[in-house]
Amino acid sequence: MARKPAVMYRRITGQAFTRRKYMGGVPNNRINQYDMGNLREEFPIKISLRVENRVQVRHLALEAGRVAANKVMNKRAGVANYHLKVRVYPHIVLRENKLATGAGADRVSSGMRSAFGKNVGTAARMERNQAILTIDCGPAHFALAKEALWKASMKFPTPCYMDIEKGKELVP
Secondary structure, three states: OOOOOOHHHHOOOOOOOOOHHHOOOOOOOOOOOOEEEOOOOOOOEEEEEEEOOOEEEEHHHHHHHHHHHHHHHHHHOOHHHEEEEEOOOOOEEEEEOOOOOOOOHHHHOOOOOOOOOEEEEEEEEEOOOOEEEEEEEOHHHHHHHHHHHHHHHOOOOOOEEEEEEEOHHHOO
């Protein structure tokens, strides 16, 4: 079956299922790395991408945003000139009651009987103004970091904004 659209999972409803120990077959987390770039150096500017609304973001969207931001920074600034950090972890296990469609589906499907569903993925629950991604960089790469976070924000199912946490006096 195809993946469902983000509309189905972005609203925070119901109780959070997080205990993987008691669930069989939770899909693996798709986020490969949480820290990229130069991990040793302290940079003077810190910019964060924050969500405007209370929302759930699937692990696939988090990985897509990370890849988009990292590609821009890695190609144009170089690995040594930034530090990108993913600030959330997808703990929430998403469930879906898969229904058969097509000819003869009414004989195969059980409808809403035993409709607890199967594990289909994971998501991170986020509150208003919580940071998703953070980029540390120097003043020379500030505009590039803003562009990288803007491209990453297109991958998330909610409006986002950028917040300069450190180094406001250095920003042109």
